[in-house]
Amino acid sequence: MFDCGVHPAHSGMSCLPYFDHINPQEVDLLLVTHFHLDHSGAVPLGYFVSRTEFKGKVFMTHPTRPICKMLWQDYARVSKIAAEDQIFSSEDIGKTVEQIELLDYHEERQFRGIKFSCFRAGHVLGAAMFMINIGGIRVLYTGDYSREEDRHLPQAEIPNVRIHVLIVESTYGVMNHEPREQREQRFTNSVHQIVRQGGKCLLPVFALGRAQEILLILEDYWERNSDLHEIPIFYNSPMATKCLRIFETYTNMCSLSVQEQANRCNNPWILKYIQNMPDRSS
Incomplete structure (x- = not known):
């Protein structure tokens, strides 16, 4: 089976x-x-x-x-x-x-x-x-x-x-998607425009897979745009947080760019510009 x-x-x-x-x-x-x-x-x-x-x-x-x-x-x-x-x-x-x-x-x-x-x-x-x-x-x-x-x-x-x-799985077998670089640029440009105007972006994302992809995209974009460094990014998903520990454990099964960063003794899942949502219950 x-x-x-x-x-x-x-x-x-x-x-x-x-x-x-x-x-x-x-x-x-x-x-x-x-x-x-x-x-x-x-x-x-x-x-x-x-x-x-x-x-x-x-x-x-x-x-x-x-x-x-x-x-x-x-x-x-x-x-x-x-x-x-x-x-x-x-x-x-x-x-x-x-x-x-x-x-x-x-x-x-x-x-x-x-x-x-x-x-x-x-x-x-x-x-x-x-x-x-x-x-x-x-x-x-x-x-x-x-x-x-x-x-x-x-x-x-x-x-x-x-x-x-x-x-073979073929859910998207009849669809054409624009190149990843174009999708990322369209996404980050939209985010940048919103926050530059004083707005806030709320991104509902699957906690596993999609969340990690979005985190890496935003982390890289924030790093390359100094005008965004003071604008915080929060993510609110206990499951995504737990799964980051699993991603750390199996970094050798991730992309080459993630592995290369790990080989430079940098944990790619310790994010500089992204943090957990603050606990407001206390």
Whole structure:
């Protein structure tokens, strides 16, 4: 099984995959490409005989597991549904995290005659494309991927082997996006114009991935524009703050520019012009 997510527009049992259309007992491996809930949100359910008969193993990359744990806990906490409709509890999450096995990019494993390995997918920290080899037939499942290098992540790899079957994510497969440099310039020009006129920018951003990208863009732009140095930037996301610690741990999986800054003994995630929102409760 590749990925095991929940439907983001539904809640309770209606958000789950159609487990009744498969026999979970026949699934040997569950390979999770990344931490987004539409790819990982139903994983805690799959371990318990009372709910499914899955007896296989679950694999994901090293950064994916701790971020999954945070997202699952947050999902269980904010789901405003009756207790009987909760798809998993905090206890389920704890047991699940203990049983997840980890692997590195390009590391080959074997289980019940299935050879599998993973490649960098871009998209978010730790995202992986999985290649499985069964009887000499190689299948590549991309999950969500990006061939564009971001500020904080490298682009997806192209495996240097022949693929017999390709299962590819194609959400934006029919869209053309303007180059990243143009998007960044349009964004920073808008921010600069607003703050120069005495205004305030409020930026609602996904806490994982997008937030880190925006932080690096703003940090770099502030550094290059001295007239902005006295204008503070605050971000208000406890989850994003926690995830910065994970990004620090796995800087070697980030973009080359982030790695180069780390090699110069500068922590790229200690930001000079950006700080947490002040605590006004005291």
